[in-house]
Each structure stands twice: as C-alpha cells, then as structure tokens.
Amino acid sequence: MKISILSGKGGTGKTTISTNLSYYMALKNYNVQYWDFDIEEPNGFIFLNPEIEKNETVTSKMPEVDENLCTKCGDCAKYCNFNALAVTKNKVMVFEKLCHDCGLCYEVCPVNAISEVSRPIGEIKMGYSKKANLKSTSGFLNIQEPTGVPIIKRMKKIMDLNSNSNSNSNVINILDAPPGSSCNVLNTVKDSDFSLLITEPTKFGLHDLDIAVSVLDYLKIPYGVIINKSNEYDTIIEDYCKTKDIEIIGKIPFSKEIAKNYSKGNLLVEITNHKESNLFTKNMDIIFSNLKRRLNL
Amino acid sequence: MKKIVVLSGKGGTGKTTISSSFARLMANKYNKLNIADCDVEAPNLHLMFKNELIEQKEYYGSKLATIDYNICTNCKLCYEKCRFNAITIKDDLVFINELDCEGCGFCDYICPVNAISLNDELTGHINGSKIENGYLSYANLKIGADGAGKVVTEVRQMAESYNIDSNFPYLLIDGSPGIGCVVIASLTGCDYAIVVTEPTQSGLNDLKRVLELIKFFDMPCYVIINKYDLNEEKTTEIEQYIKIMDSKTDIVVIGKIPFDKLVSESIQNETPIVAYKKSDAGLAITKAWNELISKIH
Numbered sequence: 001m002k003i004s005i006l007s008g009k010g011g012t013g014k015t016t017i018s019t020n021l022s023y024y025m026a027l028k029n030y031n032v033q034y035w036d037f038d039i040e041e042p043n044g045f046i047f048l049n050p051e052i053e054k055n056e057t058v059t060s061k062m063p064e065v066d067e068n069l070c071t072k073c074g075d076c077a078k079y080c081n082f083n084a085l086a087v088t089k090n091k092v093m094v095f096e097k098l099c100h101d102c103g104l105c106y107e108v109c110p111v112n113a114i115s116e117v118s119r120p121i122g123e124i125k126m127g128y129s130k131k132a133n134l135k136s137t138s139g140f141l142n143i144q145e146p147t148g149v150p151i152i153k154r155m156k157k158i159m160d161l162n163s164n165s166n167s168n169s170n171v172i173n174i175l176d177a178p179p180g181s182s183c184n185v186l187n188t189v190k191d192s193d194f195s196l197l198i199t200e201p202t203k204f205g206l207h208d209l210d211i212a213v214s215v216l217d218y219l220k221i222p223y224g225v226i227i228n229k230s231n232e233y234d235t236i237i238e239d240y241c242k243t244k245d246i247e248i249i250g251k252i253p254f255s256k257e258i259a260k261n262y263s264k265g266n267l268l269v270e271i272t273n274h275k276e277s278n279l280f281t282k283n284m285d286i287i288f289s290n291l292k293r294r295l296n297l
Numbered sequence: 298m299k300k301i302v303v304l305s306g307k308g309g310t311g312k313t314t315i316s317s318s319f320a321r322l323m324a325n326k327y328n329k330l331n332i333a334d335c336d337v338e339a340p341n342l343h344l345m346f347k348n349e350l351i352e353q354k355e356y357y358g359s360k361l362a363t364i365d366y367n368i369c370t371n372c373k374l375c376y377e378k379c380r381f382n383a384i385t386i387k388d389d390l391v392f393i394n395e396l397d398c399e400g401c402g403f404c405d406y407i408c409p410v411n412a413i414s415l416n417d418e419l420t421g422h423i424n425g426s427k428i429e430n431g432y433l434s435y436a437n438l439k440i441g442a443d444g445a446g447k448v449v450t451e452v453r454q455m456a457e458s459y460n461i462d463s464n465f466p467y468l469l470i471d472g473s474p475g476i477g478c479v480v481i482a483s484l485t486g487c488d489y490a491i492v493v494t495e496p497t498q499s500g501l502n503d504l505k506r507v508l509e510l511i512k513f514f515d516m517p518c519y520v521i522i523n524k525y526d527l528n529e530e531k532t533t534e535i536e537q538y539i540k541i542m543d544s545k546t547d548i549v550v551i552g553k554i555p556f557d558k559l560v561s562e563s564i565q566n567e568t569p570i571v572a573y574k575k576s577d578a579g580l581a582i583t584k585a586w587n588e589l590i591s592k593i594h
Contacts, residue, residue, distance in 0.1 A: 009339050010474040011309010015499065040475035041307055041506060043499035081360060081402045081415070102401030103380050143509045146446060146478035179308045179474055180338030181438070182445050186396060202564045204313065208339040211440075218440045233565060256527070256556075263528035265498035 008208030010179035013228035026132035036138035050127035069113035224249035250287035306503030308474035330431030333456035358420035360400030368412035375404035446478035496531035552585025
C-alpha cells in the first residue's frame with residue numbers, strides 16, 4: 001500500500017507529518033516504511049536519523065559520439081526534440097543536462113557512431129531508524145542537475161520490488177512528496193492508494209491546496225486533508241473542503257513549541273513530557289484512526 | 298535592468314512574504330514596479346496585488362505523440378521502443394499515456410506506417426497583468442505540465458517586455474523552492490540573489506544546497522533569516538555558516554525577521570506586511586530592504 005503526502009505549497013508540514021506518521025505507525029507495529037521523494041531538498045532523514053545500510057548511485061544515460069565514425073551528417077541533432085545535440089563542422093557537442101535519455105539519437109545515426117554512457121545525477125540512501133526499526137529511504141539530487149525524475153522512478157521501482165516480496169506483502173509505504181505539481185510530484189504520487197494533502201489556513205495554502213486537489217482528481221487518487229498550523233482562520237480551508245466534499249482527516253494546531261522542536265530536528269511523537277507536544281500526539285491519534293477507517297488498515 | 302531573484306531552497310520559509318514586501322517598498326521608492334512570479338507550480342504573488350489581466354500568451358511546453366488508428370497496424374514497435382513506458386497496451390491495442398509521454402519523437406520516427414505524429418501541446422498560459430504602479434507576470438500551468446524551466450524563461454521574457462522606462466532599474470523575481478530546473482531557470486542571467494531561510498535544521502540543510510547552486514552563477518547573494526527568534530541557536534549557526542561561506546563568495550546576511558502573528562493576518566488581507574506600521578516583521582523587512590538597496594546601488 002502506498003500513502004503519499006503532498007501539499008502544493010512548500011513548507012506546510014509534509015515532512016513533519018510523514019516522518020511522525022511513519023514513526024507512530026512503526027511503534028504500533030505496523031509494517032511501515034518511509035520514503036523521501038523530495039529529492040531537491042530531502043529533509044526526512046534529519047528527523048528519522050537512520051543508520052545508512054545501503055547507498056545507490058542513480059545515473060542517467062547520455063550519448064557519446066565516436067568522432068572517428070561520425071560523418072557530421074547532423075541527423076542526431078535534427079531529430080533530438082530536446083536540443084541536447086549540436087553538430088558543427090568538426091565536432092558533435094552533447095549537452096548532457098538537456099538529454100532526456102530517450103534513445104532516438106542512437107536509432108537515427110546512420111553509421112552507429114553514438115553509444116550510451118552513464119553519468120551520475122544523484123543517489124538513494126537506505127537505512128533503518130533504530131528506535132522504531134523503521135526502514136527509511138531518501139533520494140538526493142546532485143546540485144546543478146535539472147531533473148530528479150530518474151531518481152524518483154528508481155525509488156518507485158525499489159519500492160515495488162520490495163513490496164512484492166512475500167515477506168513484505170502488507171507493507172505500508174509512506175511517500176513524502178516534493179512540493180508543487182510538476183513531473184516530480186506526478187511521478188511520486190501517481191499509483192498511490194491514498195493521499196494526504198497537508199495545508200495551512202492561509203490564502204496561499206488554500207490556493208496551492210486547490211492545485212494539489214486537481215492533480216489528485218486528475219490521477220483519480222482518493223485523498224483527505226490535514227490542516228497544519230491550525231488557527232482561527234481554519235474556516236477558509238473547511239469551507240473549501242465542504243464544497244468539494246473532501247474529508248478533513250485531522251488538524252495539527254499552530255504551536256510555537258511544536259515549531260521549536262521541529263527546528264531542532266526532533267520527532268514530535270517522541271516528546272512526551274510537554275503539553276503542546278502531547279497535543280501533537282493526540283492529534284496524530286485522530287489522524288491515524290481516520291486513516292485506518294478510510295483504508296481498512 | 299538589474300534582476301533580483303528571491304529564492305529559498307526549502308519551501309514555506311516566507312519567500313512570497315519577503316518579495317511582496319520588497320515589491321511594495323520598491324513601488325514606494327521609485328513609483329514603479331515590475332515583478333515576475335517564477336514559482337510556476339504554486340504561484341502566490343498575484344494573491345497579494347490587485348491585478349488586471351492585460352495580456353495572455355499560450356504556452357506550449359512540450360510535445361505529445363498521437364496515434365492515427367486508421368493507419369496503425371498495431372505492430373507494437375512503438376510500445377517496444379518507448380523508454381518512458383508512455384505507450385501501453387489496452388485490449389491488445391497500443392495507446393499513448395499522455396502523462397508519461399515526454400515528446401521525444403522516438404515512436405514517430407520508428408513507426409513503419411507513419412501512424413504517429415508529434416504535436417505541440419498547450420501546457421498553460423503566461424499572464425501579464427497590470428498592478429498599481431506596474432506589472433506582474435506569472436504563469437498558469439496545466440496539471441502535470443512539464444518543461445517548467447522553459448515556462449520560467451517565458452514568464453521572465455514577458456516581464457522584461459514591460460520594462461518600458463529605461464530609468465527604472467529593477468525586475469524582482471519570486472522564485473520557487475528546491476534546486477532543480479525551475480530554480481536554475483530563475484537564477485540564469487540574474488544580478489542578485491536573495492535567499493530566505495528559517496532557523497530550522499531543514500532550513501539550514503536546504504540553504505546549504507541552494508547556496509551551492511548559486512555559487513555556480515557567481516552573483517552576490519543576500520540572506521534573510523525569517524522567524525529568526527524561533528530558534529536563536531540555529532540562527533547563530535546559520536550566521537556562522539554564512540561567515541565561512543563568505544570567504545569564498547559574496548554572501549551576506551542582510552536581515553533577521555522576528556516571528557510575528559500579524560504576517561498571517563496580512564496574507565488574509567492580501568496586503569504586504571510592510572504596510573502594517575506596527576509590525577515587528579514589517580519593520581525588520583524594511584530594514585533589510587534598505588540594507589539591500591545600499592549594497593546594490
């Protein structure tokens with residue numbers, strides 16, 4: 001099972017909810033795994049602090065031209081729809097970051113002068129958060145790389161292989177999605193069984209929630225909303241959800257204490273000696289019981 | 298024209314709060330304003346300014362393959378060759394999954410009977426609108442629209458076309474979170490970067506990643522620590538980090554903004570926080586603005 005957590009707007013609490021929910025469920029002995037798909041700015045590991053057991057480099061393919069064979073006919077550049085190749089009188093230039101790895105240039109080259117080479121674009125780290133024995137995986141995009149889609153696709157593949165093995169057939173994957181509505185988000189959420197939309201009660205939050213809702217409607221994924229930093233302005237989100245017939249799965253109150261603990265990189269469900277943090281766990285109970293009902297967990 | 302881009306690395310740190318305030322202060326000073334919202338996936342800047350649409354351009358961000366079933370012999374070669382799994386088989390018929398099609402044209406090239414064509418796809422609109430004292434350019438994208446780097450370039454082109462007065466010195470660009478293609482396209486050709494961060498472990502991690510990226514663009518960079526009093530220890534850590542970075546590049550902290558509940562009220566009222574005379578955050582932002590102007594003038 002895949003539960004994706006997304007938001008439209010950045011900074012609404014995706015990682016807070018995903019890490020805490022994963023941890024909370026692991027403590028309740030659910031077979032849960034956490035996945036950080038926000039590959040441009042992955043922060044989940046700050047909170048879960050797993051011991052890394054496996055590291056995988058993700059590569060993207062790009063063309064390499066054998067200048068001895070190449071006749072400079074220019075077909076590769078002519079057919080490339082991404083302008084990743086340019087042919088001059090003496091040389092073929094490859095703009096590796098524009099390459100989408102579609103394979104067309106190899107196919108069109110009349111003299112087979114083009115071969116595929118790999119280049120690293122990022123990595124995937126896997127490990128266990130010791131305290132709850134929670135398996136955690138995160139992708140990291142290298143700085144200056146324009147797209148992390150290959151990392152996301154590779155993570156999804158690892159997830160599927162992992163979930164299809166017999167011992168893991170009942171695994172619940174929590175997917176911490178990137179912000180926005182781009183190809184990164186779509187590739188992350190597209191085969192989810194359920195999505196939690198995290199929003200905050202501001203006009204910005206509402207505007208971006210609406211974008212995220214249309215993404216999920218388009219993908220036909222069922223979802224519910226969590227209002228984070230809940231305050232006296234909640235009604236703007238509640239009214240929206242009412243007209244759209246969306247269930248509010250839960251709320252996390254606005255609290256300076258919660259913000260302070262987050263800023264230190266603490267998991268909030270772990271803190272039991274403070275009133276406001278207890279409040280967080282109480283709200284997590286509500287969120288989880290609603291989730292259980294919606295998903296028959 | 299000097300181009301100033303506001304970035305953040307991490308989402309939700311207050312980019313739009315800072316850029317809408319800077320826009321207001323710029324209008325106060327020069328009586329003119331030119332702003333572009335390049336957070337194309339979740340644009341919020343237009344929510345802060347009364348705006349009237351004066352221009353709208355269709356945006357074709359990608360190509361999409363279509364199959365003419367009158368011609369198709371269902372040989373399935375396209376299905377075999379597509380690297381993006383964008384061609385699937387349903388009831389023994391090949392069909393194109395629009396979401397996964399990258400528009401590379403491999404299928405078009407390989408089809409033995411020319412049944413596939415590649416067409417420009419309308420991915421959204423670029424909007425130019427009139428606001429008090431100036432112009433705001435932004436984009437509306439269709440769900441799952443790809444090529445976000447290109448759309449940023451088009452928004453910027455529209456914004457640059459509004460620079461009718463050669464005496465007016467600035468274009469202010471609200472960027473997006475992350476470090477990927479959208480951010481790279483926002484940074485390209487800019488003169489100054491402003492990075493808004495927050496004193497959290499996630500904020501610091503993401504700040505480091507975006508500063509690494511900015512380093513490659515070799516432009517002065519000014520950091521604003523928002524809600525600095527939420528975790529003063531972390532604020533000091535950020536300041537120290539920047540001091541070390543500064544020995545290599547021109548990075549300076551130009552402002553520390555206190556946490557202020559009036560900020561969320563200002564968003565509800567669609568008014569930049571600097572318009573609130575009694576706001577501590579507003580005062581600190583004004584101070585940061587003066588600091589910025591003294592440095593770039």
